[in-house]
Amino acid sequence: MLTNNNSNKMFFLFILFFSTLISISSNSWFGCWIGLEINLLSFIPLISNSKNLLSVETSLKYFLTQSLASINFLFMILIKFSLLKNFDMNNIISIMMNSSLLMKMGSAPFHFWFPNIVEGLSWMNNFMLMTWQKISPMILLSYYFNKNFLIFMIIMNLIIGSLGGLNQTSLRKLLAFSSINNLGWMIFSIMISENLWLFYFLIYSMMIFMMISLFFLMNMYFMNQLFINNMNFFIKLNLLINFLSLGGLPPFMGFMPKWIIINFLLINKFYFLTFIFMMTSLIIIYYYIRIIYSSFMFNYFKMKWVNLLMKNNMSLINLSSFISISSMILSTFIFM
Amino acid sequence: MLKNNNLICFNSFFFLFFFMLINFFFFVYFIMNGLSVFFEWEIISFNSMSIVMSILLDWMSLLFMMFVSLISSVVIFYSKSYMNSELNLNRFIILVLMFVFSMVLLIISPNLISILLGWDGLGLISYCLVIYYQNLKSYNAGMLTALSNRIGDVMILMVICWVMNYGSWNYIFYFDFMKNDYVMFIISFMIIIAAMTKSAQIPFSSWLPAAMAAPTPVSALVHSSTLVTAGVYLLIRFNYLLIDMFFFKVLLFLSILTMFMSGISANYEFDLKKIIALSTLSQLGLMMSILSLGFPDIAFFHLLTHAMFKALLFMCAGVIIHMMNDIQDVRYMGGLSLYIPLTSLCLNISNLSLCGIPFLSGFYSKDLILEMVSFNSFNLMVFILFYLSTGLTVFYTFRLIMYVMINDFNLMMIYNLYDEDYIMLNSMFVLLFMSLLSGSFLSWFIFSYPYMIYLPFNLKLMVIYVSILGSILGFMVSNMGIYSLNKLLLSYNLSSFLCLMWFMPNLSTYGLSYIYLNFSQILFKNIDMGWSEIYSGKGIFNILKNYSVFYNIYQMNNFKIYLFSFILWFMILFIFFFI
Numbered sequence: 001m002l003t004n005n006n007s008n009k010m011f012f013l014f015i016l017f018f019s020t021l022i023s024i025s026s027n028s029w030f031g032c033w034i035g036l037e038i039n040l041l042s043f044i045p046l047i048s049n050s051k052n053l054l055s056v057e058t059s060l061k062y063f064l065t066q067s068l069a070s071i072n073f074l075f076m077i078l079i080k081f082s083l084l085k086n087f088d089m090n091n092i093i094s095i096m097m098n099s100s101l102l103m104k105m106g107s108a109p110f111h112f113w114f115p116n117i118v119e120g121l122s123w124m125n126n127f128m129l130m131t132w133q134k135i136s137p138m139i140l141l142s143y144y145f146n147k148n149f150l151i152f153m154i155i156m157n158l159i160i161g162s163l164g165g166l167n168q169t170s171l172r173k174l175l176a177f178s179s180i181n182n183l184g185w186m187i188f189s190i191m192i193s194e195n196l197w198l199f200y201f202l203i204y205s206m207m208i209f210m211m212i213s214l215f216f217l218m219n220m221y222f223m224n225q226l227f228i229n230n231m232n233f234f235i236k237l238n239l240l241i242n243f244l245s246l247g248g249l250p251p252f253m254g255f256m257p258k259w260i261i262i263n264f265l266l267i268n269k270f271y272f273l274t275f276i277f278m279m280t281s282l283i284i285i286y287y288y289i290r291i292i293y294s295s296f297m298f299n300y301f302k303m304k305w306v307n308l309l310m311k312n313n314m315s316l317i318n319l320s321s322f323i324s325i326s327s328m329i330l331s332t333f334i335f336m
Numbered sequence: 337m338l339k340n341n342n343l344i345c346f347n348s349f350f351f352l353f354f355f356m357l358i359n360f361f362f363f364v365y366f367i368m369n370g371l372s373v374f375f376e377w378e379i380i381s382f383n384s385m386s387i388v389m390s391i392l393l394d395w396m397s398l399l400f401m402m403f404v405s406l407i408s409s410v411v412i413f414y415s416k417s418y419m420n421s422e423l424n425l426n427r428f429i430i431l432v433l434m435f436v437f438s439m440v441l442l443i444i445s446p447n448l449i450s451i452l453l454g455w456d457g458l459g460l461i462s463y464c465l466v467i468y469y470q471n472l473k474s475y476n477a478g479m480l481t482a483l484s485n486r487i488g489d490v491m492i493l494m495v496i497c498w499v500m501n502y503g504s505w506n507y508i509f510y511f512d513f514m515k516n517d518y519v520m521f522i523i524s525f526m527i528i529i530a531a532m533t534k535s536a537q538i539p540f541s542s543w544l545p546a547a548m549a550a551p552t553p554v555s556a557l558v559h560s561s562t563l564v565t566a567g568v569y570l571l572i573r574f575n576y577l578l579i580d581m582f583f584f585k586v587l588l589f590l591s592i593l594t595m596f597m598s599g600i601s602a603n604y605e606f607d608l609k610k611i612i613a614l615s616t617l618s619q620l621g622l623m624m625s626i627l628s629l630g631f632p633d634i635a636f637f638h639l640l641t642h643a644m645f646k647a648l649l650f651m652c653a654g655v656i657i658h659m660m661n662d663i664q665d666v667r668y669m670g671g672l673s674l675y676i677p678l679t680s681l682c683l684n685i686s687n688l689s690l691c692g693i694p695f696l697s698g699f700y701s702k703d704l705i706l707e708m709v710s711f712n713s714f715n716l717m718v719f720i721l722f723y724l725s726t727g728l729t730v731f732y733t734f735r736l737i738m739y740v741m742i743n744d745f746n747l748m749m750i751y752n753l754y755d756e757d758y759i760m761l762n763s764m765f766v767l768l769f770m771s772l773l774s775g776s777f778l779s780w781f782i783f784s785y786p787y788m789i790y791l792p793f794n795l796k797l798m799v800i801y802v803s804i805l806g807s808i809l810g811f812m813v814s815n816m817g818i819y820s821l822n823k824l825l826l827s828y829n830l831s832s833f834l835c836l837m838w839f840m841p842n843l844s845t846y847g848l849s850y851i852y853l854n855f856s857q858i859l860f861k862n863i864d865m866g867w868s869e870i871y872s873g874k875g876i877f878n879i880l881k882n883y884s885v886f887y888n889i890y891q892m893n894n895f896k897i898y899l900f901s902f903i904l905w906f907m908i909l910f911i912f913f914f915i
Contacts, residue, residue: 061895068899072906092913096906103902112891112898164891166884283880 008045015042016132023136029077032140036073036104039136040066047125058120065103065113072100094146098153104137107183108156115164118176123216126172130179130212131205134186138197142190150187155276157184162280166287169223171215174287175208178246181284185261185277192264200257207254210320211242226295234314236296238321243292245324247285253327344429345416352409352436359402367395367781374446384503392446392508396636399782400443400569403640406770407561407647408436410763415553417759418654428468432557435461439562443569447505448496455492455534455566459485462563466550477549480845484543488533488567491526498523511576520577527574528583535567535620538590538597542841544617548609552654555609560616560650561643568623568639575632588628592721595621597838599728603735603813604824604835608653608664611736614837615690616646618729625722626705634708637782638701644774645686645698648767652683655760656740659753666739673741676755680741682764687737689771691730691803697775702726704779706799707789727802734810743814 019042023035040063048059076097083093099110106114118126141150161181168174182204189197214235220226226239245252258281265274366372372394379387412432419425438461442454459482467478501519502510514520531537536544547559558564571578571587578584595618602614619642627635656672656679657664673680689698709722745751755761816822824831833839869875 064895064899068902072902092909096909099902099905109905110898110902112893112901113895115891116895160887163880163883164887166880167888 012042012045016046016128020132020136024139029080032136033070033074033077035136036070036140039133040070043128043133046128047121054120055122058117061113061120062117069100069103069110073097073104076100091146094144095149098141098145098149101137101141102153105134105183106180107153107187108160108180109153111157111160111180114180115173115176118172118179119170121172123172123212123221126175127209127212130175130208131201134183135201138186138190138201139194141187142194142197145191147191150191151273154184154187155273157181157187158276158280162283165284171221171223171226174223174291175211178284179208181280184280185258188265188273189257189261192261196260196264200261203253203257206323207242207246210324211239211246213320214239214242214317223291223295226291232314234317234321238317238324240292240296241321241324243288244285247288248281249285251325251328253324256328256331344426345412348429348433349409349413349416352405352412356402356405356409359398359405362393363395363398363402364781366393366398385500386504387449388447388504388506389450390447390506391444393444396572397443399640399778400636401440403643404436404439404443404562407643407767408432408557410766411553411557411647411651414556414651414654414760414763415551417757418553418658419551428465428551431461431464431468432554435465435558435562439566442566446508446573448492448499448507449505451570452489452492452496455530456489458534458563458566459489462547462554462558465554465558466547468551468554469549474549477543477546480841481543481547484533484536484540484844487540488530491530491533495523495526495530498526507574507577511574515577515580521581524574524578524581525583527570528578528587531567531571531624532587532590533567534570535564535624536594536617537587537621537624538594538840540844541594541598541617542837542844545610545613545837546841548607548613552609552650552657555613556647556650556654559613560646564616564620565623565639565643568620568627568635571624571627572632572636575627579630584628588625588718591621591624591628592718592725593621594618595625595725596721596728599725599732600834601837602732603728604831606666608656608666608669608736608740609650611666611732612646612649612653615649615729615732618725619646619690622702622705622722622725625718626708629709629712629714629718631705631708633782634701634704637778638705640778641689641697641701641771641775644767644771645689645696648682648764648771649686649690651760651764651767652679652686655679655755655757655764656683658757659755660747663747666736668747669740669745670743671741671745672753675753678761679755679764682768683741684737685768686771687733689775691733691806692726692799695776697771697773697778700775700779703799704787707791707796708787710791710795710798711789723798723802726799727806730803730806731810731813734807735814738811738814 016039019035019038021035022038023032026032026035044059044063047055047062049055076093080093080097102108103110118129121129157180161177161179161184164180165174165177168177186197186200186204189200215221218225218231218235241252245254248254248258258277262274262277265277372392374393375391377389379389381387412429415425415428415432419428422428435458438454438457440454441450442458445451445454462485463478463482466481467474496505498519499505499507502514510520533540544559544564548555550558598614598617598621602611602618605611605614619638623635623638623642626638655676656669659676660669663669673684685696689696692699692702694703706722706726709719836842
């Protein structure tokens with residue numbers, strides 16, 4: 001009991017936030033590496049819970065992959081410093097640095113640990129993993145990236161994110177693959193401008209927050225838990241809207257960043273890439289809608305021992321629905 | 337006992353009758369003083385086209401409106417008793433009123449847009465009226481009617497497009513100036529086809545007998561005098577344009593054949609309303625042919641007198657059908673002249689007027705037509721088919737009279753034949769009065785001087801010869817009994833050709849749709865449920881699913897392998913680029 005109380009969590013959370021800030025605001029590559037290491041070190045206590053064997057195993061897996069990636073990153077930094085005058089090697093070194101950062105993020109082709117680990121974490125830890133942990137590798141990526149390599153990685157991200165999620169029943173793995181897909185969009189947005197990446201990232205993390213908080217409130221980890229009848233109508237509606245918003249369907253919030261990125265794609269004549277972005281989005285929307293219409297439009301069964309009729313605080317849910325639906329229109333007033 | 341205590345029948349009867357009187361007075365005034373009035377209201381004006389709503393009131397349109405309103409008022413009054421047990425009588429009367437409104441719009445309009453409004457309204461409302469009894473036969477009949485009429489609508493729409501070349505849709509201004517223009521050539525072709533669909537000439541004539549599935553008042557109004565004469569009226573209006581064109585001769589040929597064919601087919605029919613429909617078709621062919629020979633006013637005259645006695649004939653048929661417990665088959669009827677004297681009076685007078693018996697109303701128009709055909713030198717075929725069709729008209733008329741009124745009653749041994757429905761009788765008497773007198777009355781008004789006709793004696797008597805021959809044949813044919821040898825069946829092919837309207841209904845329905853339905857079945861089976869499933873529907877789903885399953889198997893790996901693959905990647909990079 002002494003190792004898992006809120007003050008511990010608050011402490012490590014604080015160090016986690018601070019480590020990301022160290023990493024992105026340093027003016028030397030070494031400082032970046034330091035930030036990444038502190039990030040890893042402070043995240044491990046957040047996710048490990050010595051009473052639960054699964055979470056111990058998960059935290060160990062996380063530690064191994066992330067430390068391997070950090071070691072590689074450090075090594076590449078040192079090689080870069082030593083070969084500074086030899087500009088032929090720039091390409092290779094950028095590829096190698098990028099691939100170590102991609103492994104940190106959980107992007108393809110080094111993504112195999114990501115669904116595994118996500119399966120072992122609770123919802124709030126998942127939220128941290130999917131949103132906050134991506135900030136520093138992405139920004140470090142934006143400092144020194146190799147365009148050709150990254151475009152290839154983007155395509156792999158998209159395809160693996162969409163195809164991998166087709167056969168899943170666990171909600172966490174579903175969101176993991178969706179996260180891998182969205183990583184593809186985000187890496188491309190880095191290549192355009194950092195501002196755009198920030199915009200996409202904020203909206204994505206808001207959407208993920210709404211979904212994860214809803215799943216957390218209802219304590220749902222698997223897809224067959226969605227098929228219950230006595231869910232409150234607003235919770236159902238909110239979840240439906242959030243799923244569609246995450247897929248990028250137009251009147252909802254999630255469409256806007258995708259729209260802007262497609263605009264940039266078409267202006268810069270990345271036509272084939274646009275096609276791949278579109279088609280993989282289609283597959284993702286397909287499996288979201290498959291979940292939605294089975295669970296929210298048809299009634300399955302009524303569970304008599306769980307009362308999900310009214311939660312204590314409905315205002316957050318209503319607010320998040322409202323934001324999802326209307327933010328595209330409201331944003332035109334903000335960015336006027 | 338009247339079930340419907342509504343006033344819509346009386347109100348609309350009085351309104352239309354009053355309208356008829358107004359039209360009559362204006363008609364007399366206009367034709368005596370040679371006036372015509374043209375109202376024009378410009379709605380909007382584009383760059384070079386202006387949309388105007390115009391109304392032309394000359395003696396022709398006033399006279400036609402008078403006749404239309406008279407017949408429709410009488411028919412509405414008649415249907416108060418005929419459609420008595422109908423729950424939605426309001427709907428029926430409103431449909432009839434809308435029909436009359438469309439017809440009036442068609443009559444008074446000198447520009448093509450309002451003609452189109454009236455024309456389309458006629459087609460649509462006649463569809464609604466034909467499918468009024470909602471059974472399968474009515475649905476099929478309505479579909480046949482509506483789609484045949486639709487061809488005419490399309491033709492008029494195209495005429496509207498072509499007439500835009502001239503800057504306005506008031507066609508009456510352009511006849512004298514643009515006669516030899518290429519655009520007028522196309523316009524005339526389309527107008528003729530439109531009139532042929534509406535008036536059921538030969539390629540499109542299968543809808544008129546089928547439309548007898550409508551209630552009898554509808555048949556009396558629509559299929560005797562208004563809808564089917566709209567085509568003739570259109571051609572009368574366009575007559576100055578069409579007179580020297582080649583298509584008029586094609587129209588002559590087709591209308592004569594229509595006349596002949598329907599005369600023959602009416603002799604094989606045993607359904608009362610179908611016989612009357614085919615006689616309407618025959619008279620329409622007569623009107624079209626005399627129009628295409630170059631006599632528009634005689635065609636108009638015959639149109640009006642035919643409207644009178646044909647509406648009367650349909651109403652008598654309605655009384656008979658009601659009386660025979662909704663049986664329309666002529667073989668069950670017989671001897672009705674003894675038991676329903678007033679109705680059989682009306683039936684006789686209208687039938688004899690149809691045959692052209694002297695000094696009834698049909699005589700004036702029909703005899704004038706035949707004498708004009710004999711007097712001016714036309715084709716031998718025209719001559720023969722005209723007289724033959726007149727003989728055939730008498731033939732089926734007398735056959736009908738024999739079957740319905742003279743032969744023995746064939747329905748049941750004890751039966752109540754009830755004639756004293758005074759609402760229906762009064763409405764028929766109005767038309768009877770007009771049917772007796774309208775021939776002479778119209779000829780005194782319309783023809784300001786008589787036509788000069790000078791014929792040899794035998795030629796003048798040809799009409800009487802063919803009429804007598806036809807009546808004798810009609811008497812002889814109607815003496816069929818169960819024991820008589822039916823030589824018709826020995827020549828089965830010929831008799832089915834003649835009887836089934838030269839197979840036109842089959843061609844219009846089955847013949848047109850069979851190929852397309854067959855082809856679309858092939859397309860559906862091979863493409864919709866075949867290849868496009870493999871290449872887009874289920875096939876892509878299977879591909880994605882297999883990829884996803886493969887991926888899941890691929891992912892369930894040892895953790896060591898993940899880490900090792902990462903190191904392997906770096907080793908490859910190192911080896912290839914640092915060595």
